Amino acid sequence: MFHGIPIYHVLIVSTALFFIGVYGFFTRTNLIMILMSLELMINGICVNFIVFSKYLFPGTLDGMFFVIFIITIAAAEAAIAIAILLNLYRNFHTIYPEELKTLQDHE
């Protein structure tokens, strides 16, 4: 109980955020949109870590360092993903994964 907010409510918010990201990940057909859904999922996970650190282990640093780690990896992942994406667009003129068939054995 923190300021009268039960832990379950915060956990429900973070779980909902994660699964909204999962929904976007499954339904989007565009690589940029998939990346954005991924960011939402990562965000939900970070909220989860912060909540557990706040309610169950107050005063310790573990949850905070997990979140710092995750945010660093998310930034690195976004940078690399967008570099690859721009290269893909330069070579194939599309960012829809269903149209990228060069590595498959079609044709």
Add this chain to the structure above:
Amino acid sequence: MMQVILFYAFSLLLLSFAIMTVSSRRFFRSAVYLLISLLLTAALYFLLEFNFIAIIQITIYVGGIVVLILFSILLTQSEDANVPKVPWFKKLLGMAVAGSGFFITIYLILQQKFNALPDGGKKLNISEIGHGLLDVHSSGYVFPFEVITVLLLVIMVAGIAVAVKDEDFKNQEQQNNEKIKIQ
């Protein structure tokens, strides 16, 4: 009391903007909704008194990642590009997967009994975080710090490797362009 009201208002806004992010059919609007939902997450961190994480969230996510995403939208899409319409069975399938996962997780969470500890009024300040990051003793976190630094080095090398084009690659690209023109 104020904080409780703010928490529920922020989380309601956060979830609605997240839903708009994954359902909007305009690229730019979707990115702006993502930006707003990331800012609202930072607001939640402020409410939970994790000020340092909130600042990191704003500078790295809102200032870095969303700007990168906006640039890549600008570079790859024409101005009024819409996302193609998703077929209804795919939407239904996604909803089924996400919904069932959500309800299973919520069911498991609600069955747990969490013993929330009293806060004790102890607040983490930034110097404590810095000491924790560089502490080599058993209570320190120098190992994850080192892992992050190595990871960032690898990412920098990978970014340069992806960005640099050599001559063979250029020729191949020209051939590809010709192929596309012929098609």
